[in-house]
Amino acid sequence: MQLKYALVHEWLTPKATGGSELVVQEILQHIDADPYALIDFESTNPESYLFKRQIGTTFLQYFPGARGGVQKYLPLLPLAIEQIDLRPYDVILSSSHAVAKGVLTGPHQLHICYCHTPMRYAWDLTFDYLRSSALGRGVLGWVTRWLLHYLRQWDVLSANRVDYFIANSQNTARRIWRYYRRPATVIYPPVHTERFPFQAQKQDFYLTVSRLVSYKKTSLIVRAFNQSGRSLVVIGSGPELQELRKIAKPNIQILGWQPDAVVAKYMAEAKAFVYAAHEDFGIAPVEAQACGTPVIAYGAGGALETVRDVRQYSDTATGVLFSTQSEVALIEAVEYFETHAQAFNPEVVRSHALTFDAKAFARQYLSFVEHCCQEFRSSNPSEVLAFRPKLP
CATH class of the missing domain: 3.40.50.2000 (Glycogen Phosphorylase B;)
Structure with a gap:
């Protein structure tokens, strides 16, 4: 049976050209997956590898200033990612450094998350964020603290929607275990x-x-x-x-x-x-x-x-x-x-x-996805939950 894949990332914009976007680009070179994101301004960018590609987005696409970054709408990110309808797909691949892993899936769908980092401003950068921003002071500071508290709760809850975690380093794998109590297999990101x-x-x-x-x-x-x-x-x-x-x-x-x-x-x-x-x-x-x-x-x-x-x-x-x-x-x-x-x-x-070459990433990532698909399709739910890659 030919499996149908979706790939979910946080945002696709000309300004977002870091390591997580390189991972997305590499995955799409090897897996025929339909891309989704909170916002997309790359499919209209003639210089982008996503030019003219059909990309599913959320209501944030139409918000003022979204092209410059949706981080300004931080309280709405969990709600927005949960509005992406992925019911037609067999396998969900997420590339997550904030909320992408929080997409809603059904029991018949396999969800593999490549985690670049748990949401840093909600976890280990919380106090740096509060100290360096005007949002961390006064009455507004208490609102910000409540928001980050809510994001941490949602972040842990949404981690349970992932069947298998991949971490981009041993360091990230340790943080995934610390915050989510989930093991992760380390596959280093592609370097061209x-x-x-x-x-x-x-x-x-x-x-x-x-x-x-x-x-x-x-x-x-x-x-x-x-x-x-x-x-x-x-x-x-x-x-x-x-x-x-x-x-x-x-x-x-x-x-x-x-x-x-x-x-x-x-x-x-x-x-x-x-x-x-x-x-x-x-x-x-x-x-x-x-x-x-x-x-x-x-x-x-x-x-x-x-x-x-x-x-x-x-x-x-x-x-x-x-x-x-x-x-x-x-x-x-x-x-x-x-x-x-x-x-x-x-x-x-x-x-x-x-x-750390891109060829090594592709070989390891594709092998891991194939393993997960076989494990998921051949096991009952309790056996899938019992499967644990080795901790770093």
Whole structure:
């Protein structure tokens, strides 16, 4: 019997081009699934792989300012995702970092969720969100706290609608277990390593590439290099762009947004790639390693799985990890890198990145989906509930 697939993601917009969207794109290359999202502005984008594709959406599609992001309608996201009618489908594939996993399904439907992260602003970033936003203060702050409390309850409830969880890292798998008490199989997201040219000869500058938002800690990197005086190039756009340009000293170039070819060129030429965010996985450091470029990263989250610290892997090192998100720790890590630069073999660095290639993702993801389909169709409900992949 030919199974009918649906793929559900949170939002599809030209501004949403991160790791979760790469997963969606890769899945659609291998599985003939009908896409759904809260909002869609990609099917009308001539430069998108989804151009002219039929995509199911919700009532949020027609709300003012939806194209710029539906996060402003946060209280309505759970309600909206539950309005997507998926009754015609046999298998539901969700790509979730907020509410996509909360779609309603029937007992005859298999739901496999690729979880990029549990809803971060409802869980581990709650207090950061409350401190950094005007919504966290005064009477409005108590309304916001109640809303986040409600979102946590809904988030746990909706996790029970998933038959099988996939996590994008061991770090995310641990968080899924912490918040939902559900095991998850780890399949690393696809990194298109072929788009990043290998270059053994490096130039005398450091590089960071990211969205310029607070949790990426780009301002920390800029302040650290202001003190060290070493050459740094910053690529990316976001609300912090103008502030970074104000505080950056002459040794730092703030280039703003750049096309993919320019990003790849800088990644290939950089002495090292600097990353200070606490990410669930973090694709950019792997892309840099695909160029043979070592990484200096904050030693938490996904970086612990993608970067091999020279102090632990003397022969197969791919970078240096620093233990705290502070200027002092980053400066010390850069100086350590400078004194141990000869320990890094660009070919070894690239070889490590290839283990995260898109082909590896496709092979593992398709194999897991096939396993789940066989398990679900051959078992009664109690046996399906009893199935547990190994915990990380």
